[in-house]
Structures are given as C-alpha cells and as structure tokens.
Amino acid sequence: MPASPPKSRSKPFPWWLLAIALLGLLTLWAIVADAGYAEIFHTLTKGVITTLWVTLLAFALASALGLVVALARTSPNPWLQQVAIFYVEIIRGVPILVALFYVAFVGAPAMVVAANWVLTPLLSQGWIKALTVREFDFTARAIVALTVCYSAFIAEIFRAGIEAVDRGQIEAARSLGLSRANTFRHIVAPQALRTILPPLGNDFVSMIKDSALVSALGVQDITQLGKVYSSGSFKFFETYNVVAFLYLTMTITLSLLVRALEKRLKQSDR
Template sequence: MTARPHRRPSLFARLPYWLLAILLLLVLGLWAITSDQTYSGIFQSLVGGVFTTLWVTCIAFVAATVLGLLVALARTSSIRPLRELATFYVEIIRGIPILVFLFYIAFVAAPAMVGAFNWVLAPFIDWGWIAPATVRGFDFVWRAIFALTVCYSAFIAEVFRAGIEAVGRGQIEAARSLGLSRWHCFRLIIFPQALRTILPPLGNDFVSMVKDSALVSALGVQDITQLGKLSASSSFLFFETYNVVAFLYLTMTISLSLLVRWLERFMDRKASR
C-alpha cells in the first residue's frame, strides 16, 4: 500500500488567526468606505493627510537614521569625552516624552534657532543682502520633522550600537592587523554584518514613527489625525470619522509590519546559507 503524498497546507490555512481577524477588519472598513456615502465622504476629506503623514515620516526617519548612526559611532568610540557626550544625548532624549519634546522644539528651540540665524548673519542683514528670518517663517511641518528626527535618533542610535557591538571583536582585530584603516574596517567588516541585526529593528522603528507622527497634529500639521479632528468637530460624526482614521493608520502599520516580518525571515534564510 503506497503512502499518500504529503500535501502542503494552503496559504489560507497557514495564515495566523490574528492576521485573519485584522484582514477581516480591513475588509469591513474598505467595504464601508466604498458602499456608504458618509464613510466615503469622510475618507475623501482625510486621504490628503495620508501623504502628509508618509512625507513627514519618511523625511524624519531618513534624517534620524543618519543622525542615529553618527551618535552610535560616537557611543562606540574610544575617545571618552565623545562617548560620554553621545551617551548623555541618548539618555536625555529617551527620557523626555515625544509630545513634550515636540512642544519644546516648536516653541522654544525654533525661536532660538531663528535668533541664532539672525545673529550669525547680522552683517548681511544690515547690508540688506538677505532678509531677517522670522519665527512665522519656520513652518510647523519642519518643526515637527526636526522634533521627530531628534527623538528617534536616540532610539535608532541604540539599534546601531547593538548591531555594531554584536560583531565579534576578533574580526575587528584581525582586520586591523591586516592593515585596514578604521574606515575600511567599518565599511567592509563591521557594517555588512551589523546590517543583518539592524534592519528588522529599524523597520519596527519606522512603523512606530508612522504612529507617533499623529502627535504632530498638536502643532496643527494637516496629517490624518488633524484632518480627522477637524472633520469630526464640523460634522459631529465622531464615531465614523475616527473609524476611518483608525482604518488608515491600521492599513499602513499592518502593511509595514508584514514587510518587516518578511524582511526578518529573508535575512535569517540568507544568514543560514
């Protein structure tokens, strides 16, 4: 008697129940938006905020990644004053709530930066070559981007530091003994190996920034949350409006989370070869 060939479970059977439940919620939300005029109108009034949310998040995340890498390199430096300064930066930023820091940047740091700009370029302003900068000219969108950049750079710096320190010290010493400079050692030995450890947490930080970008609505930035707030206050359809707001955020974060999970599995398979 021949044994039956093993049948691989279908894709539907392999999906986890929690993901099926979330997909069901998304399908119900999409059905409500396409079939109900109330939900459809709310969606059309909020869809412009999606582009603002993604634009603010992408710009802030790229800047925070660059700044976080520099801070991480300072934290792993052999120069103690540089290492202590970077550690001080990380601990201070991570100890302040993002919303508080957002207000601090918007209403304290921004006027200070404008004043410093005018002071440095005072001769050119007196000669009439350039116009003096004003606080009103410092757009709140860029204040929000700057605040998110500084806040998340502290968290991303810890991700980079963990990835760099995960590389065996023996490999670094061997590379140095072969005559590689510190830059070539970092570029050819440390960073390629650290990247496998760094990428998944970086993806999770990006997902978190998409959600935390809702805080910029406190500054009046026209993102999803701010447009939802304005729509609900004018129509009094709070239940329907915030259902659409939650649907938009959930669609973005679940898609990005699944992409990060796929990236983790891809990196694991690549590392096991």
C-alpha cells in the same frame, strides 16, 4: 535504539491576521457603499501624503543622526562616549509630545535667533532680510522634533549592531593595515546591517504611529484632518473608524514586510 528526530511544530494559523483583514474589508465596504464614509475617506486621504512625507523625512534624518551618535558612543574617545550617552539618555527620557512642544515653541525661536546672529554681516549690509519664526513652519518643526526623538532610539539600534560584530574580525582588519573608516565600511557595516534592519523597520512603523502627534501643532496629517472633520460634522464614530483604518493599513502592511525580511535574513544565516 537511535533517538527519533524531533518533530517539527507546525505554525498555528494566523487567526489574528484574518480577523484584522475582515475588519478592514468591513470598513472598506462601508467606504464604498456609504456616501458619508466615502466623503470622510476622501477628506482624510489628503493627510496621508503629509503623514508619509513627515515620517519618511524624519526617519531618514533620524537614521543619519542616530548613526553619528552610535559611532560616537562606540568610539574609543571617552569624551565622545560621554556626550553620546548624555544625549541618548536625555532624549529617551523625555516624552515625544513634550519634545514636540519644546522644539516647536522653544527650539525653533532659538534656532532663528542663532541663524540671524550668524548672518549678521549679511543683514547689516542689507543683502538679506532677518529671519522670523513665522518662516519656520510647524511641519518643519514637527520633522525636527521627530528626528531628534527617534535618533536616540535608532542610535541604540546601530550601537547594538556594531557591537554584535566579532571584535576579532575588527582587530584582524586593523592588523592588515585597514584604516578605521575602511574597517567600518568593509567589515563592520555589512554585518551590522543584517542585525539592525528588522528593528529599524519596527522603528519606522512606530514613527508612522507617533507622527499622529504632530496634529497637536496643527499639521494637516490624517489625525488633524479627522479631528477637524469630526468636530464640524459630529461624525466621530465614522471619522475615527476611517482614521484607524488608514493607520492600520500602513502599519500592518509594513509590519508584515518587516517580519518577512526578518525571516529571510534568518534563513540566509543558516
């Protein structure tokens, strides 16, 4: 007798998502119905723009730097490979908070000194004034720190995507006379992009959460505003409920979008 086709398993109802939605609705109801919650929400929403600005700019810069590191690591030049591996291993081995402090209090003064040294001819003529560390604000330092930290992780995502492309296609393109740049542009990049988009989305969600660390530098993001408000009003429970609500609204929404994108990419590959 012919074998019966395997039964398709129905996916279980996402009770976890329903539970999260109920918690969100309860918090939203408290914000609407309670004047204290409403005041906290109004205060903290000012930090949403800072959180999104820091995250978006740092992620864009980290993606660009990560692509450069990934290209160096997949390069046939062994020296470029070793430099890229050294960078990735060092950065990934340092906690983000430590890197944040290092960039803010060690890297920033060093960059200012280096910039003044480069601009010495203009400074000696009195055309410009010497830069000071105070001009390098803490928001910019936080963006630089997140850029450096996440570039190492994003570089590994790019590397995995590039190496997932069949070597035969690359060799065929090279044999047809395409340069390395054109081979990457027309053969490697389109295929690698489908592989790297979901993990890149997950890294973006992670960066939104890790952006809360910039509050350690006094950057006026959601976490910092919540810390200041709760310390002055002693409403720690209400304040951090709203802080968690704002972060969860952003991260869960983006996580669901990433899952939908991943599912769509899988369906298009069939």
